[in-house]
Amino acid sequence: MRLPLLAGMIAGAARLISGVNVRWADSMPDPKQTIYYANHSSHLDFVVLWSSLPAEVRVRTRPVAALDYWSRGLRRALAVNIFRAVLVARRQPDHESSSPVDPREAIDHMLEAMGDDNSLILFPEGTRGTGEEVAPFKSGIYYLCERKPGLRLVPAFLNNLNRILPKGEFLPVPFISRLTFGPPIFLQSGEPKAAFLERARDALCRLRDL
Amino acid sequence: MRNLDQQLVWAFAGVLGLLALSSLVGLILKAAIRKPEAQATIRNLNARIGAWWIMSAIFGLTLVIGAIGSLVLFALMSLLALREYVTLLPTRRADHRTLFWAFFIFTPLQYVLIGIQWYGMFAILIPVYAFLFVPTRLAIAGDTESFLERASAIQWGLMICVYCLSYTPALLMLRIPNYGRPAKLMLYLVLVDQLSDVLQYVWGKLLGRHKIAPVVSPNKTWEGFVGGVLCATAIGTALWWMTPFTPLVAAAVSLTITLMGFAGGLTMSAIKRDRGVKDYGTLIKGHGGILDRMDSMCFAAPVFFHIVRYFYVP
Numbered sequence A: 001m002r003l004p005l006l007a008g009m010i011a012g013a014a015r016l017i018s019g020v021n022v023r024w025a026d027s028m029p030d031p032k033q034t035i036y037y038a039n040h041s042s043h044l045d046f047v048v049l050w051s052s053l054p055a056e057v058r059v060r061t062r063p064v065a066a067l068d069y070w071s072r073g074l075r076r077a078l079a080v081n082i083f084r085a086v087l088v089a090r091r092q093p094d095h096e097s098s099s100p101v102d103p104r105e106a107i108d109h110m111l112e113a114m115g116d117d118n119s120l121i122l123f124p125e126g127t128r129g130t131g132e133e134v135a136p137f138k139s140g141i142y143y144l145c146e147r148k149p150g151l152r153l154v155p156a157f158l159n160n161l162n163r164i165l166p167k168g169e170f171l172p173v174p175f176i177s178r179l180t181f182g183p184p185i186f187l188q189s190g191e192p193k194a195a196f197l198e199r200a201r202d203a204l205c206r207l208r209d210l
Numbered sequence B: 001m002r003n004l005d006q007q008l009v010w011a012f013a014g015v016l017g018l019l020a021l022s023s024l025v026g027l028i029l030k031a032a033i034r035k036p037e038a039q040a041t042i043r044n045l046n047a048r049i050g051a052w053w054i055m056s057a058i059f060g061l062t063l064v065i066g067a068i069g070s071l072v073l074f075a076l077m078s079l080l081a082l083r084e085y086v087t088l089l090p091t092r093r094a095d096h097r098t099l100f101w102a103f104f105i106f107t108p109l110q111y112v113l114i115g116i117q118w119y120g121m122f123a124i125l126i127p128v129y130a131f132l133f134v135p136t137r138l139a140i141a142g143d144t145e146s147f148l149e150r151a152s153a154i155q156w157g158l159m160i161c162v163y164c165l166s167y168t169p170a171l172l173m174l175r176i177p178n179y180g181r182p183a184k185l186m187l188y189l190v191l192v193d194q195l196s197d198v199l200q201y202v203w204g205k206l207l208g209r210h211k212i213a214p215v216v217s218p219n220k221t222w223e224g225f226v227g228g229v230l231c232a233t234a235i236g237t238a239l240w241w242m243t244p245f246t247p248l249v250a251a252a253v254s255l256t257i258t259l260m261g262f263a264g265g266l267t268m269s270a271i272k273r274d275r276g277v278k279d280y281g282t283l284i285k286g287h288g289g290i291l292d293r294m295d296s297m298c299f300a301a302p303v304f305f306h307i308v309r310y311f312y313v314p
Helices: A004-018 A044-052 A073-082 A103-114 A140-147 A193-205 B006-032 B036-065 B067-088 B093-115 B125-141 B147-173 B183-207 B222-238 B247-275 B290-312
Strands: A021-024 A034-038 A061-066 A086-088 A119-122 A152-159 A178-181
Touching: A004 A044, A004 A073, A034 A044, A034 A140, A034 A193, A044 A061, A044 A119, A044 A152, A044 A178, A086 A103, A103 A119, A103 A140, A140 A193, A152 A193, B006 B036, B006 B183, B036 B067, B036 B183, B067 B093, B067 B147, B067 B183, B067 B247, B067 B290, B093 B125, B093 B147, B125 B147, B147 B183, B147 B290, B183 B222, B183 B247, B183 B290, B222 B247, B247 B290
Parallel strands: A021 A178, A034 A119, A034 A152, A061 A086, A061 A119
Antiparallel strands: A152 A178
Protein backbone atom coordinates (compact mmCIF):
# COMPACT_ATOMS: atom_id res chain seq x y z
CA MET A 1 0.00 0.00 0.00
CA ARG A 2 1.40 3.43 -1.02
CA LEU A 3 -0.13 6.65 0.13
CA PRO A 4 1.50 9.44 -1.88
CA LEU A 5 -1.16 12.01 -0.96
CA LEU A 6 -0.72 11.41 2.76
CA ALA A 7 3.04 11.49 2.32
CA GLY A 8 2.70 14.85 0.58
CA MET A 9 0.57 16.21 3.42
CA ILE A 10 3.04 15.01 6.04
CA ALA A 11 5.87 16.61 4.06
CA GLY A 12 3.95 19.89 3.97
CA ALA A 13 3.29 19.77 7.70
CA ALA A 14 6.96 19.01 8.38
CA ARG A 15 8.04 22.02 6.31
CA LEU A 16 5.53 24.21 8.14
CA ILE A 17 6.57 23.15 11.65
CA SER A 18 10.27 23.23 10.88
CA GLY A 19 10.10 26.47 8.83
CA VAL A 20 13.02 24.92 6.99
CA ASN A 21 15.26 27.14 4.95
CA VAL A 22 16.86 24.95 2.27
CA ARG A 23 20.16 25.84 0.61
CA TRP A 24 22.29 24.04 -1.93
CA ALA A 25 25.88 25.15 -1.24
CA ASP A 26 28.03 24.85 -4.39
CA SER A 27 25.66 22.14 -5.56
CA MET A 28 22.40 21.49 -7.40
CA PRO A 29 19.56 19.02 -6.90
CA ASP A 30 20.11 16.06 -9.22
CA PRO A 31 17.73 13.12 -9.78
CA LYS A 32 20.73 10.76 -10.25
CA GLN A 33 20.96 7.87 -7.80
CA THR A 34 22.40 9.31 -4.58
CA ILE A 35 22.93 8.57 -0.91
CA TYR A 36 21.87 11.66 1.08
CA TYR A 37 23.54 11.47 4.45
CA ALA A 38 22.80 13.82 7.34
CA ASN A 39 23.45 14.50 11.01
CA HIS A 40 20.78 13.01 13.24
CA SER A 41 19.18 14.64 16.29
CA SER A 42 15.42 14.38 15.87
CA HIS A 43 12.62 12.18 14.57
CA LEU A 44 11.80 15.02 12.21
CA ASP A 45 15.21 14.84 10.47
CA PHE A 46 14.20 12.39 7.79
CA VAL A 47 10.82 13.97 6.99
CA VAL A 48 12.31 17.45 6.77
CA LEU A 49 15.17 16.29 4.55
CA TRP A 50 12.85 14.25 2.36
CA SER A 51 10.28 17.03 2.00
CA SER A 52 13.03 19.49 1.06
CA LEU A 53 14.07 17.50 -2.01
CA PRO A 54 12.52 18.52 -5.34
CA ALA A 55 9.41 16.42 -6.10
CA GLU A 56 11.01 14.44 -8.94
CA VAL A 57 13.92 13.49 -6.68
CA ARG A 58 11.68 12.81 -3.68
CA VAL A 59 9.55 10.12 -5.33
CA ARG A 60 12.66 8.01 -5.83
CA THR A 61 14.23 8.62 -2.42
CA ARG A 62 13.75 6.20 0.47
CA PRO A 63 14.86 6.55 4.09
CA VAL A 64 16.91 3.94 5.86
CA ALA A 65 15.57 3.30 9.37
CA ALA A 66 16.43 1.02 12.25
CA LEU A 67 14.48 -2.24 12.20
CA ASP A 68 14.43 -2.53 16.01
CA TYR A 69 12.78 0.89 16.41
CA TRP A 70 10.47 1.19 13.44
CA SER A 71 9.15 -2.33 12.96
CA ARG A 72 6.10 -2.23 15.22
CA GLY A 73 2.58 -0.81 15.07
CA LEU A 74 1.92 2.74 13.99
CA ARG A 75 5.60 3.51 13.52
CA ARG A 76 5.87 0.70 11.02
CA ALA A 77 2.72 1.82 9.22
CA LEU A 78 4.20 5.30 8.89
CA ALA A 79 7.68 4.25 7.92
CA VAL A 80 6.95 1.43 5.51
CA ASN A 81 3.66 2.31 3.90
CA ILE A 82 4.02 6.03 3.51
CA PHE A 83 7.73 6.62 3.08
CA ARG A 84 8.80 3.20 1.76
CA ALA A 85 11.44 3.06 4.47
CA VAL A 86 14.20 0.50 4.11
CA LEU A 87 14.35 -1.14 7.52
CA VAL A 88 17.75 -2.51 8.44
CA ALA A 89 18.99 -4.23 11.58
CA ARG A 90 21.53 -2.24 13.58
CA ARG A 91 23.84 -3.40 16.30
CA GLN A 92 22.24 -2.78 19.68
CA PRO A 93 24.76 -1.00 21.88
CA ASP A 94 23.31 -2.50 25.05
CA HIS A 95 22.63 -5.98 23.68
CA GLU A 96 25.98 -6.42 21.95
CA SER A 97 26.13 -10.13 22.72
CA SER A 98 22.48 -11.11 22.58
CA SER A 99 21.66 -10.04 19.03
CA PRO A 100 24.61 -10.37 16.74
CA VAL A 101 23.85 -8.55 13.50
CA ASP A 102 25.64 -9.24 10.28
CA PRO A 103 26.37 -5.83 8.74
CA ARG A 104 26.72 -7.40 5.29
CA GLU A 105 23.09 -8.43 5.42
CA ALA A 106 22.05 -4.80 6.01
CA ILE A 107 24.23 -3.65 3.11
CA ASP A 108 22.70 -6.27 0.80
CA HIS A 109 19.28 -5.15 1.87
CA MET A 110 20.03 -1.48 1.12
CA LEU A 111 21.59 -2.26 -2.26
CA GLU A 112 18.58 -4.32 -3.18
CA ALA A 113 16.25 -1.47 -2.15
CA MET A 114 18.24 1.00 -4.24
CA GLY A 115 18.04 -1.02 -7.43
CA ASP A 116 19.15 1.05 -10.39
CA ASP A 117 17.44 4.34 -9.71
CA ASN A 118 16.33 4.70 -6.08
CA SER A 119 18.16 7.07 -3.76
CA LEU A 120 18.53 6.64 0.00
CA ILE A 121 18.54 8.91 3.03
CA LEU A 122 20.99 7.69 5.66
CA PHE A 123 22.06 8.85 9.10
CA PRO A 124 25.55 7.41 9.42
CA GLU A 125 25.84 8.31 13.12
CA GLY A 126 23.48 5.37 13.63
CA THR A 127 21.38 7.05 16.31
CA ARG A 128 20.07 10.45 17.36
CA GLY A 129 22.50 12.75 19.16
CA THR A 130 21.95 15.94 21.19
CA GLY A 131 22.58 18.13 18.15
CA GLU A 132 25.78 19.67 19.50
CA GLU A 133 28.31 17.20 18.11
CA VAL A 134 28.27 14.94 15.08
CA ALA A 135 29.20 11.44 16.30
CA PRO A 136 31.74 9.27 14.42
CA PHE A 137 30.21 7.53 11.40
CA LYS A 138 29.30 3.86 11.22
CA SER A 139 30.84 1.95 8.33
CA GLY A 140 27.68 1.40 6.27
CA ILE A 141 28.22 4.20 3.77
CA TYR A 142 31.75 2.93 3.09
CA TYR A 143 30.55 -0.58 2.28
CA LEU A 144 27.77 0.78 0.08
CA CYS A 145 30.29 2.77 -1.95
CA GLU A 146 32.65 -0.17 -2.12
CA ARG A 147 29.95 -2.44 -3.48
CA LYS A 148 28.55 0.14 -5.89
CA PRO A 149 31.49 1.98 -7.52
CA GLY A 150 30.86 5.60 -8.52
CA LEU A 151 28.00 6.07 -6.04
CA ARG A 152 27.28 9.74 -5.22
CA LEU A 153 27.16 10.73 -1.57
CA VAL A 154 25.55 14.10 -0.85
CA PRO A 155 26.04 15.57 2.65
CA ALA A 156 23.05 17.41 4.16
CA PHE A 157 23.41 19.31 7.43
CA LEU A 158 20.30 19.88 9.53
CA ASN A 159 20.40 22.84 11.94
CA ASN A 160 17.98 23.30 14.84
CA LEU A 161 15.92 20.11 14.37
CA ASN A 162 17.19 19.04 17.81
CA ARG A 163 15.55 22.18 19.19
CA ILE A 164 12.22 21.52 17.44
CA LEU A 165 11.83 17.92 18.57
CA PRO A 166 14.73 16.71 20.71
CA LYS A 167 15.27 13.11 21.64
CA GLY A 168 12.83 12.18 24.39
CA GLU A 169 10.18 14.81 23.62
CA PHE A 170 6.93 14.11 21.83
CA LEU A 171 5.58 17.64 21.32
CA PRO A 172 7.41 19.93 18.89
CA VAL A 173 8.31 23.58 19.47
CA PRO A 174 8.52 25.59 16.26
CA PHE A 175 11.99 26.96 15.66
CA ILE A 176 13.22 27.98 12.22
CA SER A 177 15.51 25.25 10.93
CA ARG A 178 18.03 25.16 8.15
CA LEU A 179 19.06 22.42 5.76
CA THR A 180 22.28 22.81 3.79
CA PHE A 181 23.18 20.39 1.00
CA GLY A 182 26.82 20.19 -0.02
CA PRO A 183 28.62 19.05 -3.19
CA PRO A 184 28.73 15.26 -3.73
CA ILE A 185 31.69 13.16 -2.60
CA PHE A 186 32.84 9.80 -3.96
CA LEU A 187 34.89 6.93 -2.58
CA GLN A 188 38.31 7.11 -4.20
CA SER A 189 39.90 3.90 -5.37
CA GLY A 190 42.02 2.38 -2.64
CA GLU A 191 40.87 4.90 -0.02
CA PRO A 192 41.00 3.26 3.44
CA LYS A 193 37.74 2.95 5.36
CA ALA A 194 38.66 5.16 8.32
CA ALA A 195 39.98 7.94 6.07
CA PHE A 196 36.87 7.88 3.90
CA LEU A 197 34.49 7.97 6.87
CA GLU A 198 36.44 10.88 8.35
CA ARG A 199 36.36 12.73 5.00
CA ALA A 200 32.60 12.17 4.68
CA ARG A 201 32.07 13.44 8.21
CA ASP A 202 34.21 16.53 7.54
CA ALA A 203 32.26 17.26 4.34
CA LEU A 204 29.08 17.22 6.43
CA CYS A 205 30.37 19.26 9.39
CA ARG A 206 31.73 21.94 7.03
CA LEU A 207 28.11 22.77 6.13
CA ARG A 208 27.17 23.55 9.74
CA ASP A 209 28.10 27.22 9.75
CA LEU A 210 28.06 27.92 6.03
CA MET B 1 -19.72 42.70 4.00
CA ARG B 2 -21.63 43.95 7.02
CA ASN B 3 -18.30 44.68 8.69
CA LEU B 4 -17.44 47.28 6.13
CA ASP B 5 -18.52 50.83 6.42
CA GLN B 6 -18.05 53.52 3.83
CA GLN B 7 -14.99 55.12 5.45
CA LEU B 8 -13.19 51.80 5.77
CA VAL B 9 -13.74 51.12 2.08
CA TRP B 10 -12.45 54.59 1.13
CA ALA B 11 -9.34 54.20 3.28
CA PHE B 12 -8.59 50.79 1.80
CA ALA B 13 -9.17 52.06 -1.72
CA GLY B 14 -6.56 54.71 -0.87
CA VAL B 15 -4.12 51.95 0.08
CA LEU B 16 -4.65 50.20 -3.24
CA GLY B 17 -4.16 53.47 -5.12
CA LEU B 18 -0.93 54.08 -3.25
CA LEU B 19 0.28 50.57 -4.05
CA ALA B 20 -0.52 51.03 -7.75
CA LEU B 21 1.42 54.30 -7.72
CA SER B 22 4.39 52.64 -5.98
CA SER B 23 4.44 49.80 -8.49
CA LEU B 24 4.46 52.35 -11.31
CA VAL B 25 7.34 54.27 -9.74
CA GLY B 26 9.17 50.99 -9.19
CA LEU B 27 8.79 50.06 -12.87
CA ILE B 28 9.97 53.49 -14.02
CA LEU B 29 13.02 53.36 -11.73
CA LYS B 30 13.84 49.88 -12.96
CA ALA B 31 13.75 51.05 -16.58
CA ALA B 32 15.45 54.41 -16.02
CA ILE B 33 18.38 53.64 -13.73
CA ARG B 34 21.25 51.64 -15.16
CA LYS B 35 23.91 52.04 -12.47
CA PRO B 36 24.67 48.54 -11.21
CA GLU B 37 25.08 49.57 -7.55
CA ALA B 38 21.67 51.27 -7.60
CA GLN B 39 20.03 48.30 -9.29
CA ALA B 40 20.32 46.08 -6.22
CA THR B 41 18.45 48.72 -4.21
CA ILE B 42 15.76 48.98 -6.88
CA ARG B 43 15.39 45.20 -7.05
CA ASN B 44 14.90 45.18 -3.27
CA LEU B 45 12.44 48.09 -3.58
CA ASN B 46 10.36 46.20 -6.15
CA ALA B 47 10.46 43.03 -4.03
CA ARG B 48 9.21 45.11 -1.09
CA ILE B 49 6.38 46.60 -3.17
CA GLY B 50 5.39 43.12 -4.36
CA ALA B 51 5.29 41.92 -0.75
CA TRP B 52 3.19 44.97 0.18
CA TRP B 53 0.55 43.93 -2.37
CA ILE B 54 0.35 40.49 -0.79
CA MET B 55 0.31 41.82 2.79
CA SER B 56 -2.38 44.38 1.92
CA ALA B 57 -4.47 41.70 0.22
CA ILE B 58 -4.25 39.44 3.29
CA PHE B 59 -5.03 42.30 5.68
CA GLY B 60 -7.92 43.47 3.48
CA LEU B 61 -9.34 39.97 3.36
CA THR B 62 -9.29 39.68 7.16
CA LEU B 63 -11.07 43.05 7.43
CA VAL B 64 -13.82 41.69 5.19
CA ILE B 65 -14.09 38.49 7.23
CA GLY B 66 -14.40 40.50 10.44
CA ALA B 67 -13.05 40.13 13.95
CA ILE B 68 -12.32 36.40 13.64
CA GLY B 69 -10.24 37.03 10.53
CA SER B 70 -8.14 39.69 12.24
CA LEU B 71 -7.67 37.57 15.36
CA VAL B 72 -6.52 34.54 13.37
CA LEU B 73 -4.18 36.67 11.26
CA PHE B 74 -2.54 38.34 14.25
CA ALA B 75 -2.37 35.10 16.22
CA LEU B 76 -0.49 33.52 13.32
CA MET B 77 1.79 36.55 13.08
CA SER B 78 2.50 36.27 16.81
CA LEU B 79 3.42 32.61 16.42
CA LEU B 80 5.68 33.33 13.46
CA ALA B 81 7.27 36.32 15.21
CA LEU B 82 7.86 34.31 18.37
CA ARG B 83 9.42 31.55 16.29
CA GLU B 84 11.80 34.01 14.65
CA TYR B 85 12.66 35.41 18.07
CA VAL B 86 13.31 32.15 19.93
CA THR B 87 15.36 30.81 17.03
CA LEU B 88 17.89 33.56 17.82
CA LEU B 89 17.99 32.75 21.55
CA PRO B 90 20.65 30.46 22.99
CA THR B 91 17.92 28.18 24.37
CA ARG B 92 18.77 25.02 26.25
CA ARG B 93 17.27 21.57 26.15
CA ALA B 94 15.43 22.22 29.46
CA ASP B 95 13.51 25.15 27.89
CA HIS B 96 11.58 22.87 25.56
CA ARG B 97 8.35 22.44 27.51
CA THR B 98 8.26 26.04 28.73
CA LEU B 99 8.50 27.13 25.10
CA PHE B 100 5.75 24.72 24.18
CA TRP B 101 3.52 26.53 26.70
CA ALA B 102 4.52 29.90 25.28
CA PHE B 103 3.63 28.88 21.72
CA PHE B 104 0.62 26.67 22.15
CA ILE B 105 -1.05 27.77 25.39
CA PHE B 106 -0.30 31.43 26.09
CA THR B 107 -0.36 32.68 22.49
CA PRO B 108 -3.73 31.18 21.49
CA LEU B 109 -5.20 32.09 24.90
CA GLN B 110 -4.21 35.74 24.51
CA TYR B 111 -6.19 35.96 21.26
CA VAL B 112 -9.12 33.95 22.62
CA LEU B 113 -9.40 36.53 25.43
CA ILE B 114 -9.72 39.26 22.82
CA GLY B 115 -12.31 37.16 20.98
CA ILE B 116 -14.46 36.80 24.10
CA GLN B 117 -13.79 40.47 24.97
CA TRP B 118 -12.41 39.77 28.43
CA TYR B 119 -10.32 42.91 28.71
CA GLY B 120 -9.32 42.41 32.36
CA MET B 121 -7.65 39.08 31.68
CA PHE B 122 -6.29 40.10 28.27
CA ALA B 123 -4.34 42.91 29.92
CA ILE B 124 -2.68 40.73 32.58
CA LEU B 125 -2.39 37.20 31.14
CA ILE B 126 1.19 37.61 29.98
CA PRO B 127 2.48 40.40 32.29
CA VAL B 128 1.23 38.55 35.39
CA TYR B 129 0.41 34.90 34.79
CA ALA B 130 2.99 34.03 32.13
CA PHE B 131 5.53 36.09 34.05
CA LEU B 132 5.06 33.83 37.07
CA PHE B 133 4.57 30.62 35.11
CA VAL B 134 7.65 30.77 32.88
CA PRO B 135 10.32 30.82 35.64
CA THR B 136 8.37 28.23 37.65
CA ARG B 137 8.23 25.82 34.72
CA LEU B 138 11.92 26.41 34.03
CA ALA B 139 12.75 25.74 37.67
CA ILE B 140 10.79 22.48 37.55
CA ALA B 141 12.83 21.49 34.48
CA GLY B 142 15.81 21.66 36.81
CA ASP B 143 18.52 23.32 34.69
CA THR B 144 19.90 26.38 36.51
CA GLU B 145 22.55 27.36 33.96
CA SER B 146 21.87 31.01 32.91
CA PHE B 147 18.50 30.65 34.59
CA LEU B 148 17.68 34.34 34.88
CA GLU B 149 18.73 35.06 31.30
CA ARG B 150 16.63 32.23 29.93
CA ALA B 151 13.52 33.07 31.97
CA SER B 152 13.82 36.77 31.09
CA ALA B 153 14.37 36.17 27.40
CA ILE B 154 11.34 33.89 27.08
CA GLN B 155 9.13 36.34 28.97
CA TRP B 156 10.41 39.24 26.87
CA GLY B 157 9.60 37.35 23.66
CA LEU B 158 6.06 36.68 24.89
CA MET B 159 5.64 40.35 25.78
CA ILE B 160 6.82 41.67 22.41
CA CYS B 161 5.66 39.05 19.94
CA VAL B 162 2.37 38.11 21.59
CA TYR B 163 1.23 40.65 24.18
CA CYS B 164 2.23 43.87 22.41
CA LEU B 165 1.28 42.68 18.93
CA SER B 166 -2.14 41.49 20.15
CA TYR B 167 -3.01 45.09 21.03
CA THR B 168 -3.66 45.72 17.33
CA PRO B 169 -6.71 43.42 16.98
CA ALA B 170 -7.59 44.28 20.61
CA LEU B 171 -8.76 47.64 19.22
CA LEU B 172 -11.79 45.68 17.99
CA MET B 173 -12.86 45.30 21.64
CA LEU B 174 -13.27 49.04 22.12
CA ARG B 175 -16.77 50.49 22.09
CA ILE B 176 -16.47 54.15 21.20
CA PRO B 177 -19.74 56.15 21.28
CA ASN B 178 -20.89 57.54 17.91
CA TYR B 179 -17.96 56.03 16.05
CA GLY B 180 -19.11 52.84 14.33
CA ARG B 181 -16.91 49.81 13.82
CA PRO B 182 -13.47 49.92 15.45
CA ALA B 183 -12.00 48.01 12.46
CA LYS B 184 -11.39 51.48 11.02
CA LEU B 185 -9.22 52.30 13.99
CA MET B 186 -7.13 49.19 13.42
CA LEU B 187 -6.63 50.11 9.78
CA TYR B 188 -5.68 53.64 10.85
CA LEU B 189 -3.00 52.38 13.25
CA VAL B 190 -1.57 49.93 10.72
CA LEU B 191 -1.58 52.60 7.99
CA VAL B 192 0.16 55.34 9.98
CA ASP B 193 2.67 52.95 11.53
CA GLN B 194 3.59 51.13 8.33
CA LEU B 195 3.62 54.29 6.21
CA SER B 196 5.96 55.81 8.77
CA ASP B 197 8.35 52.87 8.23
CA VAL B 198 8.03 53.12 4.46
CA LEU B 199 8.47 56.89 4.38
CA GLN B 200 11.47 56.76 6.69
CA TYR B 201 12.98 54.23 4.28
CA VAL B 202 12.15 56.38 1.24
CA TRP B 203 13.47 59.65 2.75
CA GLY B 204 16.51 57.79 4.02
CA LYS B 205 17.28 56.40 0.56
CA LEU B 206 16.71 59.80 -1.09
CA LEU B 207 18.47 62.17 1.31
CA GLY B 208 19.97 60.05 4.10
CA ARG B 209 23.41 61.31 5.17
CA HIS B 210 23.68 61.47 8.95
CA LYS B 211 23.28 58.19 10.79
CA ILE B 212 21.22 58.24 13.99
CA ALA B 213 22.55 55.04 15.55
CA PRO B 214 25.33 53.63 13.36
CA VAL B 215 26.06 50.77 15.76
CA VAL B 216 22.47 49.62 16.22
CA SER B 217 20.88 50.28 12.86
CA PRO B 218 23.16 51.49 10.05
CA ASN B 219 20.22 52.29 7.74
CA LYS B 220 18.49 54.78 10.04
CA THR B 221 19.36 58.40 9.26
CA TRP B 222 18.22 61.73 10.67
CA GLU B 223 16.96 62.77 7.23
CA GLY B 224 14.89 59.57 6.93
CA PHE B 225 13.62 59.87 10.49
CA VAL B 226 12.50 63.52 10.24
CA GLY B 227 11.08 63.18 6.71
CA GLY B 228 9.28 59.92 7.50
CA VAL B 229 7.85 61.03 10.82
CA LEU B 230 6.63 64.37 9.43
CA CYS B 231 5.05 62.83 6.32
CA ALA B 232 3.39 59.97 8.24
CA THR B 233 2.08 62.43 10.83
CA ALA B 234 0.71 64.60 8.02
CA ILE B 235 -1.04 61.58 6.48
CA GLY B 236 -2.36 60.53 9.89
CA THR B 237 -3.72 64.04 10.39
CA ALA B 238 -5.32 64.08 6.96
CA LEU B 239 -7.07 60.79 7.79
CA TRP B 240 -8.68 62.23 10.94
CA TRP B 241 -12.15 61.60 9.40
CA MET B 242 -11.79 57.84 9.87
CA THR B 243 -10.99 58.22 13.61
CA PRO B 244 -12.85 59.55 16.64
CA PHE B 245 -10.17 62.30 16.88
CA THR B 246 -10.22 65.99 15.93
CA PRO B 247 -7.54 66.88 13.34
CA LEU B 248 -5.28 68.28 16.06
CA VAL B 249 -5.60 65.17 18.21
CA ALA B 250 -5.06 63.01 15.11
CA ALA B 251 -1.77 64.84 14.55
CA ALA B 252 -0.63 64.24 18.14
CA VAL B 253 -1.69 60.57 18.04
CA SER B 254 0.00 59.99 14.66
CA LEU B 255 3.19 61.56 15.94
CA THR B 256 3.04 59.23 18.95
CA ILE B 257 2.53 56.20 16.68
CA THR B 258 5.51 57.12 14.51
CA LEU B 259 7.80 57.81 17.48
CA MET B 260 6.83 54.54 19.19
CA GLY B 261 7.31 52.76 15.88
CA PHE B 262 10.79 54.21 15.61
CA ALA B 263 11.56 53.05 19.15
CA GLY B 264 10.39 49.56 18.21
CA GLY B 265 12.53 49.40 15.08
CA LEU B 266 15.57 50.59 17.01
CA THR B 267 15.09 48.13 19.89
CA MET B 268 14.48 45.14 17.67
CA SER B 269 17.57 46.09 15.64
CA ALA B 270 19.64 46.12 18.81
CA ILE B 271 18.59 42.52 19.44
CA LYS B 272 19.54 41.53 15.91
CA ARG B 273 22.99 43.11 16.32
CA ASP B 274 23.39 41.37 19.67
CA ARG B 275 22.63 38.01 18.07
CA GLY B 276 24.72 38.82 14.97
CA VAL B 277 22.05 38.60 12.28
CA LYS B 278 20.79 41.04 9.67
CA ASP B 279 17.13 39.96 9.56
CA TYR B 280 14.85 37.91 11.80
CA GLY B 281 13.74 35.70 8.94
CA THR B 282 13.13 35.34 5.22
CA LEU B 283 9.35 35.00 5.15
CA ILE B 284 8.52 38.35 3.51
CA LYS B 285 10.42 38.91 0.28
CA GLY B 286 12.60 42.04 0.41
CA HIS B 287 11.65 42.82 4.01
CA GLY B 288 13.08 39.90 6.02
CA GLY B 289 10.93 38.18 8.62
CA ILE B 290 7.62 39.01 10.31
CA LEU B 291 9.48 40.72 13.16
CA ASP B 292 11.41 42.92 10.74
CA ARG B 293 8.07 44.18 9.42
CA MET B 294 6.12 44.27 12.71
CA ASP B 295 8.81 45.62 15.07
CA SER B 296 7.32 49.12 14.96
CA MET B 297 3.74 47.81 15.42
CA CYS B 298 4.77 45.95 18.58
CA PHE B 299 5.72 49.23 20.22
CA ALA B 300 3.06 51.50 18.71
CA ALA B 301 -0.04 49.31 19.20
CA PRO B 302 -0.18 49.14 23.03
CA VAL B 303 0.34 52.89 23.43
CA PHE B 304 -2.23 53.71 20.74
CA PHE B 305 -4.71 51.32 22.33
CA HIS B 306 -4.38 52.83 25.78
CA ILE B 307 -4.62 56.41 24.51
CA VAL B 308 -7.87 55.59 22.74
CA ARG B 309 -9.22 53.55 25.64
CA TYR B 310 -8.38 56.19 28.23
CA PHE B 311 -9.76 59.19 26.38
CA TYR B 312 -12.52 57.83 24.15
CA VAL B 313 -14.09 54.78 25.82
CA PRO B 314 -16.54 55.76 28.57
